[in-house]
Amino acid sequence: MTILVVTGTDTEIGKTIVTAAVAAANHGLRVAVLKPAQTGLAPGEPGDAAEVARLAGKHVTAVELARFPEPLAPGTAARRAGLAPVRPFEIAEAAQKLETEHDLVLVEGAGGLLVRFDDEGTTLADAARLTAAPVLVVARAGLGTLNATALTTEALRTRGLVCRGVVVGSMPAEPDLAARCNIDDLPVASGVPLLGAVPAGAGALEPGDFRSRASSWLAPELGGNRHP
Template sequence: MRRFVVTGTGTGIGKTVFSAALAGALRSPYWKPIQSGLEEETDSEAVARLANVPAFPEAYRLVTPASPHLAAEIDCVTINVDALTPPEGNLVIEGAGGVLVPVTRDILYADLFARWQVPVIVCARTGLGTINHSLLTIEALRARGVPIHGLAFLGEAVPDSEAIIAKLGGVRRLGRLPVLDPLAPDSLARAFAAHFDLADFR
């Protein structure tokens, strides 16, 4: 089976776009365990549109656009961590924000990843500050025994930053997804094929 968790070094770095590219390339279903914020297009809707793959229903759909632990409290929802069990089969799972985002007041996303033991792909932007954020993310995952499949960089090419993160983190560089304008299913599929080797995900 090909099963991956896609996480990031922070919020808004483009991991949903990468998740769509990966799911489309693998022809794999997608699952977002918790969606916080429903006013705009959800991540599941975006991936289904960009990758033309099925998306499993979220375990929790929270109206408030905030960290899941706070959004659930504001929405008067109790998150049952035991209900956050990934569907069977090939799957691309996307977390929220970074690995230390709280799911509840007791459990972080990194703790969920440790329970699941599904290989994690860390999405890292290439801009200033990424070395520190990326290495901290890798350390947090390793401290919990989470298997790390590799690094996917997002943005303009910064070869030195990409190389030193992979070297110091002891994690392989899978490739880099450039900024796409326009962002469309065809342009995304072409960019993934040009910058990543599908064999690295099998």
């Protein structure tokens, strides 16, 4: 697992915090986080890659390929800004370059797996195919997540991509019935293992606390020590 692509079933579900947790859990490695397209932020504002580095520690190299000011899908945001979009081959080349100097490269997508990066309809799945990298899916905890997660993992299988597993991006401290049942049902619906659950509000922890707790949220396959 030198390169790992992190995607989600939707936007605002905890991809960045899960990426930070994986980086923190692998504190003994040289880790890079690559954000191909950051949208919705002005120049100079800290983006997702910077947030991962802040939470996970100094062993993390943060790289952002492009930034578009409007909070839209990367392809749409690039077109409206009159800027060149990010192409899958550029993502793959950047990830492979980072791979030569790091033990683990985490590529965090924007939104879901099939969000468009350009007007030709290329997606994060295309970048994953070019790097031959496995994909980690971040999912919601509650009602509706089984269908969304199953659709995402089915899309990966259809494209011949390996899904490493699923992580719940924001698990409530007091989960409702659906969230509790989904812990057992997600592996069945998705066809891949559940590799962790990050507690809601984890991103608000002090970085030192975040780093000390991250391993407990993730399975050994992601560098953690969480067990079912």
